[in-house]
Amino acid sequence: MSKTSEPRVVAELGRPETPEETAERKAEDSRKYRMRKTLSNLVYSLLVTLGLVLVIVMIVPRNDTPRHRDVDYTALAQNAQSDHEQRLAAPSLPEGWRSNYAEIRTSTADGVSSWQIGFLTPSDEYIGLAxxxxxxxxxxxxxxANTAADTTVTIDGVTWTVYDNRDSTDDVGNAEYGMVADGGGSTFVLVGTAPDDEFAELASSLTPTITEASER
Incomplete structure (x- = not known):
């Protein structure tokens, strides 16, 4: 006569499990297993994704070009010159100066046409020439920006009217500092965020254009 095995006593309960408790325990064990499996799959997927990103970073060619495009404003001035009587400025500047735009613009408010060049200075500041x-x-x-003049300064014999708005509480945009000079039917306006010495350097580079225009 075979012995009938006694139901296993569960330590936490101090007695054998009921069929309902056994079913609940197995269901809970199954849930925990699925959670561990899901977490393992998630970690694996994340590692695979990071690996793919690393591979892409390694194989994609680097773009070492400057973040600012360098416009050949001298060539553009030559191309536009035939349409204008006044000599268009194309200042000669040392290494470290760059241009990010150069174009003829016409104001919709008063119809004035202007030759505009945007300069990025050696100190990575901005000066616009209009x-x-x-x-x-x-x-x-x-x-x-409708600001008032402060003083004048003479550079290479050319008198420039200065507009220093660096301490202004008004919104003056890029016109934190400005300089204006006239010559030969042209008005030269410099505005930007650069320090005084870079403004002076750009103003000096315009001397040949201004004096030549004034002598015509």
């Missing part, structure tokens, strides 16, 4: 062709006072004021 050469107004037969400009009027309202165009000049617009370029300088």
């Amino acid at each position: 050469q107004g062709l037969d400009a009027n006072p309202s165009w000049v004021a617009q370029q300088l």
